Amino acid sequence: MTAAVIAADLGGTYTKFGVVAEDGQLLSSDKQPTPVASGPIGLVEWLAQELGRRGEAAGVDRFGVAVPGIIDERHGVVVIAPNVGWKDIRLTELLEQLSGLSGVVTHDVRAGGVAERKVGAGAGADDMMFIPIGTGVAAAIVVDGRMLVADGYAGEIGHTPVAAAGDNVCACKQVGCLETVLSGPGLRREYHRRAGIELADAPHPEVLGRRARDGDKLSRRVIETAALGLGQALVPAITLCGPERIVIGGGVSGLFDLITPTVESYLDDTLTFQRRPKLVLAKLGSQAGVVGAGLTGWATA
Structure with a gap:
């Protein structure tokens, strides 16, 4: 057998596949539309078929598979993954039975954290956080060189209540979650609310960033609110976990240059005895999840 792992980063729209070497090198990669419409079992069967076919060819x-949601990695169970319709699925067991391969299932953000720590912007840090900001906001937290998992419940920083979010109601039913102002949809909703326009007409993050860099005051205020919220969520996280480095990734990380000054200033004004972490931009981009899924597969071999 070739010294590699078949990796998959499952998303609600696309699934990224790759062949990952033990050192984290991505030997090949592609993506396929995720057939969510085939139903929960149909999706498991499709994924197993793809893993088996790719494993045979390579x-x-x-395998190593990364999934969004609450993932009990120790038992290989997807507790819940709303984006793909899974609940209480013994995914590792099913994929092994159907694909003929052995492997592991992990959380997509923790997979990204594994990759950024080994071969990305977090390399060399034993205490770090990887925070991808996209449709949602979560964190992979490494303390003393070990990833915090807590049966899949660790790292949900996007659901930290922050003053910057006011009385925004989150999809999780809590009020004032960070995710309501910092995520891609959250940024758009905040612009929509402040501008008094239709939500469908609110700019996407990359457009918002371009307008802010061109001097648009409303765009700047929306981004500054998101950045303030991130700073407010990071203070307790830093106090509890003591990271030396915080790696910011995900689709909204294109606003890193606009978000970071406000976060840095807030941390400088608020932290006292805590270790002051360095904020850095992720290096692996959209490939972090698939590389991390492969590396997790290697780590548990």
Whole structure:
């Protein structure tokens, strides 16, 4: 068998596949539309078929799969993954039975954290956080060189209540979650609210960033609110976990240059005895999840 792992980063729209070497090198990669409409079991069967086919073609007998949601990695169970319709699915067991390969299932953000720590912007840090900002906001937290998992419940920083979010109601039913102002949809809703326009007409993050850099005051205020919220959520996280480095990734990380000054200023004004972490931009981009899924497959081989 080839010294590699078949990796998959499952998303609600697309699934990224790759062949990952033990050192984290992505030997090949592609993506396929995720057939969510085939139903929960149909999706498991499709994923197993893809893993098996790719494993046979590459001469690989092991997989690593990253899934969004609450993932009990120790037992290989997807507790809930709303984006793909899974609940209480013994995914590792099913994929092994159907694909003929052995492997492991992990959380997509923790997979990204594994990748950024080994071969990305977090390399060399034993205490770090990886925070991808996209449709949602979560964190992979490494303390003393070990990833915090807590049966899949660790790292939900996007659901930290922050003053900057006011009385915004989150999809999780809590009020004032960070995610309501910092995520891609959150940024758009905040612009929509302040501008008094239709939500469908609110700019996407990359457009918002371009307008802010061109001097648009409303766009700047929306981004500054998001950045303030991030700073407010980071203070308790830093106090509890003591990271030396915080790696910012995800689709909204294109606003890193606009978000970071406000976050840095807030941390400088608020932290006292805590270790002051360095904020850095992720290096692996959209490939972090698939690389991390492969590395997790290697780590548990």
